[in-house]
Amino acid sequence: MKHLSFTHASDFLRERDFGRKIEASFDFVRAHFRPLGRCLLYIVLPLMLIRGIAGGLLQARLGGIFTSWRRVISPGQGNQAEALRVMSDLLSGPEYWVTIVAALCSFTLMILTVYSYVVLRLEKEDPAEPVTVAEVWAIVRQRFLGALLSFFGLGLLTMLAVLVMAIVAALLGAVLLKSPVIIALLIFVVYGAMGYAMVVLSLFFIVQIRERTGFFATISRCFSLVWGKWWSTFGLIFVMALLIMMLGLVVFGITSLISSPMLLTNQSSTSALSNLLSIVTSCLNSVAMLALYPFLYLALAFQYFNLVERKEGQGLYSLVDSIGTQPAAVAAPRSYQPDDEGEY
Template sequence: MKSKFTHELDFRQERDFGQKISATLEFITAHFRPLGRVLLYLVVPAVLLQALASALFDAELFGSVQGAMRGQGSTFAGLFQGGMWGAMLSAPAYWIKTILGTAAFTLLLLSVYGYVKLCLRPQLTSGEVSVAEVWAVVRREFVGTFLSAWALSFLITASFFLLVIPGIYFSVALSLFFVVKVVEGTGFGETLSRCLQLTSGKWWSTFGLIAIMLFIFYLVIVGIGISVTLFSGGLSAMFQVSRLHSPVFSIIMASINSLVLLLLFPPLLVALAFQYFNLVERRDGVGLRRLIDSLGKTTAPQATNSTYQLDEEGEY
């Protein structure tokens, strides 16, 4: 029987690999409409704004590259010697694009994990999670999560530069960072420590889950990419200009790509959430304690009959 994921104990369970994939699909199926509504109102506007900034940056970067190539005799080595990277980093559009991209990613993380956190409430059985409730979580957690995203990116990038293997290890272990931060309400240092605790001895299972989800992600991207390529060819012919010379075309294609990624990222985030609940249950047994505490506290449902009531004698 498929779970509706309307109670905390639906989440706090030990699950094997296949069960985590199944739970991810069941959760998305059960909550597709309310979660989709949250993403539509809270994340899509930021994603479209980021796509606009990305298209403007690409156009500005293209102009800088052309100038650098003309000044350096159109050689690839000369392109880097001509200071292309300096021109890119000094472009305002680059920083606007980067900041908006981080903000959109932060909104996505908080929307998905804020929704999951609200699903843990006992009273969810009487209704759906609303956009306003998720927005309250987003407002409360946005600044800390935004700054944490930058700090985490710096930490993982630095570990890759120092040695590749630590970079890979931390990338997997800290993949649970944001779900831990949102659900448990911990600070940056506490969240890092908690992630390393939970994945200790379970690093490979976490890596396997991410690898499978990314493989599915890749297959979907390839299929969508073929469709988008065919669509972009027709759209380019309609504009009668090349992709790099058409700001309108670039904005449309950047928007499509961003929206496609928006549809594909939530399943990965939800799968990581179920891995988090699985590891917490194995380590701390939170769900088991909740179940034990609830024993004897629920009132027995009163029997009702549409024909006879307690004060009726009935027919003899």
């Protein structure tokens, strides 16, 4: 079976059924493994390794903290203040905050890198012209701060929406004589609305990068595109997330064998060897995430292209506009031999 090269707009902007969108994600990686991988290595991998090192040190520290906590809460030695102190030491440690910040920034870089590469490849007029790391980095650098703010903005809007719906549900529950069935139904509606919004906004960054829209315009565009296609979008996210989770568990199971023998021992918090093993394990897990998560982002990108084509037909219009713009093939003269029968 011939696979698409993903060098023309029509390779992206076309209607695809459920299986074709998943297949297109893997075909795109197959066709652009080296240039896309080079972009991920240069732009995302350094921060992922920083996250892995900080996470490994945090994991090694957790071993000592768990040991101390077991000693604190063991029979006859219960001390709530000491347990709170141990937990406070964990949250106040630099490893914890470096891990959190590096994880947020690295996933932001990964999303921007994948979608910037896809958009650049889509907009290249010359199919033979490659997408370079410098071109991708220019877009990532320009949009990085805005993407971080968008993450916080989406989180804040979600919290406000859930708070408003919770207040409304509480008021309705009080008016309706606190019926358990009605209250349970209202809670289901609140969580259902939150889940609906999360699926819709999964297209936020591919819409924002390709269409260059603002924050609220991007949200409106996502709801417009996903309207009537929520279940297919949810199913795509569920299947791809399940596939990535299964592969990630396999990788995690293999890498955990490196550090598990010394993880929860008294020596694990002070042993240089255990710290090194924890760092190696965490870095390998970070590299595995860097290799797996782009498939989910690509699947969402092809869902976006599918919805755009279904609702607006951009790919069809581009094919129609290209009619007559391609140079006609020049017929070369051909000499026939006496024994040629010619063409009929």
